[in-house]
Amino acid sequence: SSGWNTTDCKFGGCLKFDDVNDYVSVGSPASLNFDNRNALTVMFWMKAEIAQATYMDPLSWGHSSSHGIVFQSTDNGATLDALIADGTTIPSAGNFGDLRGTGWRHLVAVKDSTGARIYLDGVLKNSDAGITAPIKLLSNWEFTVGRDINDRYFNGTIDNVKIYQR
Numbered sequence: 001s002s003g004w005n006t007t008d009c010k011f012g013g014c015l016k017f018d019d020v021n022d023y024v025s026v027g028s029p030a031s032l033n034f035d036n037r038n039a040l041t042v043m044f045w046m047k048a049e050i051a052q053a054t055y056m057d058p059l060s061w062g063h064s065s066s067h068g069i070v071f072q073s074t075d076n077g078a079t080l081d082a083l084i085a086d087g088t089t090i091p092s093a094g095n096f097g098d099l100r101g102t103g104w105r106h107l108v109a110v111k112d113s114t115g116a117r118i119y120l121d122g123v124l125k126n127s128d129a130g131i132t133a134p135i136k137l138l139s140n141w142e143f144t145v146g147r148d149i150n151d152r153y154f155n156g157t158i159d160n161v162k163i164y165q166r
Contacts, residue, residue, distance in 0.1 A: 010045040010104050010159040015145060019051070019155030023147030028140075032061065032163065034069070035137040040084075041164040042069070043108040048080075048156040050101040056080065057148035058158055062137025066090055069135065070148055071107065082109040082118050087136030094118040094126025104159075111135065112166075 005016045015024060026032065034040050046058050058080075062068035066088055073080045080099055081092040093116035099105050108119040115129035138149075145161060146154045 005157065008157070010047075014045075014157050014159035016157045017146040017154045019049070019153050021153065023153060024145040026143040026145070028142050032143050033137065033141070034135045034165070035062070035141075036134045037165065038111070038113045038132075038134050039166050040069070040111045040135060041108065041166055042071075042082075042162070043106065044161040045104055045106050045159040046099065046156060047104050047158075048100045048102075048154075051155060056154055056156075057146075057152050058154045058156070059143075059145055059161065060148040061143035062141030063149045064090075064138055067136045067138045068141065068149075069109075069137075071109070072148065080107075082107075082116070084109070084111050084116055084131055085136050086131075086133035088133075091128070091131055093128055093131055096120050096125060 006013050056073040058071050060070040063070040067085045070083050072083055078098045080096040082094060083090045084093050093109055096107060106121050110117045116131040117127040118125045145158055
């Protein structure tokens with residue numbers, strides 16, 4: 001079942017999502033407003049289920065075609081990208097690959113003045129020195145876990161989300 005879970009988690013308690021209508025909205029607290037900032041590190045543990053709808057968006061905030069930050073797949077979960085927008089485009093910082101049915105995986109995205117990097121299970125997967133513009137969020141941004149701004153839901157479990165302004 002979906003919701004708060006204390007079994008089959010990476011660390012004590014986690015959130016399980018069913019790809020139908022489950023998500024957590026953190027809202028738009030000032031501590032998560034990365035608009036016009038250059039430094040951001042996002043990390044979390046994820047266990048994606050094999051059955052997945054068209055999109056798979058475990059984390060999203062301020063997301064549109066030119067604004068926001070989102071971990072997103074548009075091909076039934078076969079690839080998962082970290083997208084970091086600059087107000088004009090939303091380029092991919094890299095692709096984590098197909099993570100469906102592979103158990104617990106640790107995902108990290110880092111954005112700073114030298115570019116963007118993604119890590120999977122502690123190993124660098126991609127770096128892009130071209131992503132240097134400040135992050136741009138929508139003015140009505142919201143940070144969500146398990147859903148994006150277009151009501152596309154995640155099927156799997158998420159644990160230990162951490163966000164740093166560095």
